[in-house]
Amino acid sequence: MSKVTIVGVGSVGAACAMxxxxxxxxxxxxxxxxxxxxxxxxxxxxxxxYAFHGVAVKAANGWQDTSGSDIIVITAGARQKPGESRLELNGRNAAIMKSIVPNLVMHSHTAVIIVVSNPCDVMAKMVHDMSFLPPGRVLGSGTYLDSSRFRSFVAKRLNVDPVHVHGLIVGEHGDSTEELCDMHSCVVSSAQDIIAKRGYTSSGIGFTVSRLVDKILRDSHSVVPVSTSVKGLFGITEDVFLSVPCVIGRSGVERVLQIQMSPEELQKLRDSATRIASA
Known part of the structure; x- marks a missing residue:
């Protein structure tokens, strides 16, 4: 038996639920x-x-209905507007986190919390600090979706199955990441492209969160790029969350893999940390 709670049932929360x-x-x-x-x-x-999927779905009448959750997915927050950066959402969504996190932890103090609300890295760090949960039990969805987008773009360019393309986007989940190449630029701008066309993104992140939920509940020890504390790693001194390759399991982020990077790549990661810290 496993219980998952989704907080925030707008377009993203509904996509995660589906x-x-x-x-x-x-x-x-x-x-x-x-x-x-x-x-x-x-x-x-x-x-x-229910007859087709077998999952008992319930609308919470209060925080008590979230009690005993194995995983909590937080999607609550203001929607990113066309032309608005994720970091610009910081002030609006910070107040929302302060109103929900203590209630969630009170009723599910052993849960793993996945933060999807933007700006994802900043919100994940904030939720972690407010929850007083052990390291690793709060993580951001980070660049897991960005990495899937990257694999899809590479597969299309090479005309191969995306399942057999392997690659990770690390650093900041956002649109202020520096462009390394045309394909990387497509990854960075893809969310804004979708927002411009339909007003919001939801399907991609919905399947991303579903995959994370599965990996955590199965204690899979999979390597995925999710947002976690990077202070003291890769020469980063700021107390921030960024996406790096993490081994995840039933307790959330179990450890961070210290991958090799060029001096230029390390500097870009450190620049992201500085940018996030000033948000």
Whole structure:
């Protein structure tokens, strides 16, 4: 038996819920949102398909309904507007985190928390500090989706199956990352391209979170690029979260892999840390 709670059931939260249910990642899924009609409607809609997916879906009537969660996914926050950087969301979403994190930890003090809300790296660090949870138990979805986008772009360029393309985007999950090449530029700008066309992104991150949930619950010890504390790593002195290759399992981030980087790549990573620290 496994229980997952999603906090925030807007477009991203709903996409995460759909992917988790469709792929049967847990036995119980709890949805929480301040918009009670929205969360009840979303839960009812998914629960009506229980005969097909077998996941019990429930709309939380209060924080007590999130009790005993194995994993908490936080997607709550303001939506990124066309032309707005993720870092510009910082002030608006910080207040939201302060209102929800203590309640979540009170009822699920052994949970692993996945922070999706943007700016992901900043919010993950904030949630970690407010939760007082052990290191590794709070992580940001980080550049896991960026890495999938990169693999898709490489596969399209080479006309091969994306499953057989391996590569990681590390550093900051955001649009202020410096451009290394045309393909990397496509990864960085892809979210803004989607936002310009349909107003928001959701499907990609939904499947990304579903995959993370699966890897954590299965204690897979998989290597994925997620946002975690990097202070003291790669010559970084700032107390920030950035995406680096992490081994994840049932306790969240178990360890960070110290991959080799060129001096130029290390400097770019350190520059990202400085930028995040000043956000």
């Amino acid at each position: 992917a988790i249910v469709a792929q049967r990642r847990c036995s119980e899924l709890v949805l929480y949102d301040v918009n009670t009609d929205l969360v009840e409607g979303e839960a009812m809609d998914l629960q009506h398909a």
